[in-house]
Amino acid sequence: MTTGLVVTGLTKKFGTQVAVDNVSFTVAPGTVLGLLGPNGAGKSTTINMITGLLNKTSGRVELFGENLTPTNTAIRRRFGVVPQELAIFDDLSAAENVRYFGGLYGLRGTALKTAVTRALAVVDLTDHANQRPATFSGGMQRRLNIAMAIVHQPDLLFMDEPTVGIDPQSRNYILTAIEKMRANGMTVVYTSHYMEEVERLADNIVIIDHGQVIAHGTEAELVNLVTDAKQVTIVVNHADQLELAAITAIAGVQQATLHEQNLQLVLDVASNPLNQVLMTLIDQGVAVDSIDQPKLDLETVFLNLTGRNLRD
Numbered sequence: 001m002t003t004g005l006v007v008t009g010l011t012k013k014f015g016t017q018v019a020v021d022n023v024s025f026t027v028a029p030g031t032v033l034g035l036l037g038p039n040g041a042g043k044s045t046t047i048n049m050i051t052g053l054l055n056k057t058s059g060r061v062e063l064f065g066e067n068l069t070p071t072n073t074a075i076r077r078r079f080g081v082v083p084q085e086l087a088i089f090d091d092l093s094a095a096e097n098v099r100y101f102g103g104l105y106g107l108r109g110t111a112l113k114t115a116v117t118r119a120l121a122v123v124d125l126t127d128h129a130n131q132r133p134a135t136f137s138g139g140m141q142r143r144l145n146i147a148m149a150i151v152h153q154p155d156l157l158f159m160d161e162p163t164v165g166i167d168p169q170s171r172n173y174i175l176t177a178i179e180k181m182r183a184n185g186m187t188v189v190y191t192s193h194y195m196e197e198v199e200r201l202a203d204n205i206v207i208i209d210h211g212q213v214i215a216h217g218t219e220a221e222l223v224n225l226v227t228d229a230k231q232v233t234i235v236v237n238h239a240d241q242l243e244l245a246a247i248t249a250i251a252g253v254q255q256a257t258l259h260e261q262n263l264q265l266v267l268d269v270a271s272n273p274l275n276q277v278l279m280t281l282i283d284q285g286v287a288v289d290s291i292d293q294p295k296l297d298l299e300t301v302f303l304n305l306t307g308r309n310l311r312d
């Protein structure tokens with residue numbers, strides 16, 4: 001198995017509004033793709049078209065080498081969906097909810113029982129299996145929704161903003177559960193407007209805005225899109241012994257200035273000469289007190305690419 005999910009030219013028009021505009025991306029098997037964008041960017045519409053909840057205006061979706069169409073049921077069994085809106089039966093227990101979904105996927109008898117137990121364990125709801133979800137916190141209900149989506153052990157899981165409006169403990173349970181699933185080989189497509197979650201989980205990131213993909217890559221690749229130089233401040237002792245010319249002479253040091261104890265550097269991201277700078281300082285008998293590198297994050301990337309904050 002070499003190809004996972006391949007989305008090509010996906011487009012959705014609502015009347016004259018183009019909600020998703022020629023979106024293309026790929027997800028390698030066993031990796032997590034973070035689909036990051038502000039509210040209204042088109043993330044849900046994209047997921048809903050891929051999973052067949054919504055008809056697409058145009059485009060093509062291929063999963064594990066097969067064309068993903070509403071009638072290709074064999075390939076449809078290989079993915080699960082955690083929708084943005086909860087879909088839970090309040091009058092069934094947690095285990096019965098999961099069992100119901102397992103039944104829909106054709107699981108029966110012992111296989112179904114084992115699958116329900118396993119799915120509830122992944123989201124840490126084993127101790128609540130026989131309780132009604134109406135008694136659950138919002139976070140526990142979301143975790144139950146995840147158990148329902150993974151009971152048939154899909155190879156790929158779509159999750160649409162699964163942590164919106166829940167407590168930090170439940171959020172952490174969910175993020176940890178995703179990490180466990182990935183470790184077991186599952187492919188995950190995860191939409192969020194929380195930069196921190198995408199940074200923690202995603203192997204690759206698609207940034208989407210106004211229905212269009214504005215960047216696609218690893219976190220490091222995206223950060224490199226907006227900067228080819230980074231600023232580093234090194235606080236030193238014995239600054240009087242520091243020979244600035246020797247630092248400036250290091251390949252990849254674009255700028256070096258000394259203000260009292262603070263050695264301020266502008267370094268090439270590609271050649272990353274920080275090690276060389278530190279060795280040179282040690283050679284000069286200059287002790288390093290601390291190193292400060294302001295973090296370049298996805299928020300910075302989004303701001304640079306769009307002129308707006310992710311959560312305006």
Ligand SMILES: Nc1ncnc2c1ncn2[C@@H]1O[C@H](COP(=O)(O)OP(=O)(O)OP(=O)(O)O)[C@@H](O)[C@H]1O
Pocket residue numbers: 014019037038039040041042043044045046161193
């Ligand atoms: N059924 C619909 N009819 C008309 N417009 C729609 C419909 N569904 C979504 N839209 C519009 O399409 C755009 C994209 O919405 P979408 O829900 O995909 O965004 P999103 O990135 O998932 O944001 P959110 O996090 O708020 O759900 C929005 O402008 C939205 O108003």
